[in-house]
Amino acid sequence: xxxxxxxxxxxxxxxxxxxxxxxxxxxxxxxxxxxxxxxxxxxxxxxxxxxxxxxxxxxxxxxxxxxxxxxxxxxxxxxxxxxxxxxxxxxxxxxxxxxxxxxx
Amino acid sequence: xxxxxxxxxxxxxxxxxxxxxxxxxxxxxxxxxxxxxxxxxxxxxxxxxxxxxxxxxxxxxxxxxxxxxxxxxxxxxxxxxxxxxxxxxxxxxxxxxxxxxxxxxxxxxxxxxxxxxxxxxxxxxxxxxxxxxxxxxxxxxxxxxxxxxxxxxxxxxxxxxxxxxxxxxxxxxxxxxxxxxxxxxxxxxxxxxxxxxxxxxxxxxxxxxxx
Numbered sequence: 297x298x299x300x301x302x303x304x305x306x307x308x309x310x311x312x313x314x315x316x317x318x319x320x321x322x323x324x325x326x327x328x329x330x331x332x333x334x335x336x337x338x339x340x341x342x343x344x345x346x347x348x349x350x351x352x353x354x355x356x357x358x359x360x361x362x363x364x365x366x367x368x369x370x371x372x373x374x375x376x377x378x379x380x381x382x383x384x385x386x387x388x389x390x391x392x393x394x395x396x397x398x399x400x
Numbered sequence: 401x402x403x404x405x406x407x408x409x410x411x412x413x414x415x416x417x418x419x420x421x422x423x424x425x426x427x428x429x430x431x432x433x434x435x436x437x438x439x440x441x442x443x444x445x446x447x448x449x450x451x452x453x454x455x456x457x458x459x460x461x462x463x464x465x466x467x468x469x470x471x472x473x474x475x476x477x478x479x480x481x482x483x484x485x486x487x488x489x490x491x492x493x494x495x496x497x498x499x500x501x502x503x504x505x506x507x508x509x510x511x512x513x514x515x516x517x518x519x520x521x522x523x524x525x526x527x528x529x530x531x532x533x534x535x536x537x538x539x540x541x542x543x544x545x546x547x548x549x550x551x552x553x554x555x556x557x558x559x560x561x562x563x564x565x566x567x568x569x570x571x572x573x574x575x576x577x578x579x580x581x582x583x584x585x586x587x588x589x590x591x592x593x594x595x596x597x598x599x600x601x602x603x604x605x606x607x608x609x610x611x
Contacts, residue, residue, distance in 0.1 A: 297438065300441060300602070300605075301441045301444070301445065304442075304445030304448070304449070305444070307449065308448035308449040309448075309452070311449070311452035311453060311455070311456065312451070312452035312455055315455075315456055316452075316455040318456075319457040319458075320457040320458055320459040321457070321465070322463050324402075324457060324464070324465055324466060324467065325401060325466055325554065325580050325583055326401050326402070326557065328462070328463070328464040328579060329572065329575040329576050329579060330407070330567075333567050333572065333575060335407070335561075335567045338407055338566055339404035339405060340406070342406030343404070343405050344405050344502060344503040345496070345499075346499075347495070347497055347499035348497055349497050349498050349499075350498065350499040351498065351499060351500075352455060352498050352500070367498065368452065368455055370497075371451055371455075371494075371498060372448045372452050373448075374493055375447045375448050375451040375489055375490055375493050376444045376445070376447060378447070378493065379443045379444045379446070379447030379448070379489045380440065380441060380443060380444030381444075382428075382431075382443065382485055383431075383435060383439065383440035383441070383443040383444065386428065386432040386435055387435050387437070390432045390435065
């Protein structure tokens, strides 16, 4: 189990840190369609929030490649912790419910 | 396919937020009932992998790129309800930390990539498994289901954009499904690559849901 977590997380982090610099910077499918069909401007200046790490680039790091890799590393770890946490929380809740029922 | 703020009008994003909110509540309940001990770390790993893989935009024709979505993969590994939770986690982090997708469109993105992409995509896979059988069938079926999941998510996105009055339905439907039919090939290939890797190194992980 421990080995699984370490290996799995290692693979995800390796992708986010070492492969993300090679990602294409072309617009994605939706963005390209919005450009071609003239509705990209609908999103201009419409952001509700200012995210701390916009566009997967860590602010304050001059080297864009490193800024992207750091952003990827942070994001991967945060996502891992939240999803793992949801799992632990749901399991705990389910176990306490079962215990509650048997004690009645 | 992360929709930014401004593409959807208020009635559309509010309705989709309500639908996705309900789906998340149901998914939490269902996952709580069925979650096995081994599946808990797999939730974290799968979500982390999907987040990382979504960063890898691959170029397709015409100055456009696409990236992996991972809905069908998550659902094959952990079930359709848990997959909705995984996609939701990834989308919320992308939106709130990386400005990828708007806050108002978060419900729409969860609908498109979680409910359509993962949940509906998974049941396409289940139906295909009843039709196409054989030793390699899970890979063929996973490819078709994940390819279709991208096209269906793109179609759902087009419908939302047209209901919002952003772009006429026919225009966006043709353009969106066309581009995503190509991106979907990448989705299918990555999905079967990951499944065959897992089958080779840890085949037990493909059987978690049947234990």
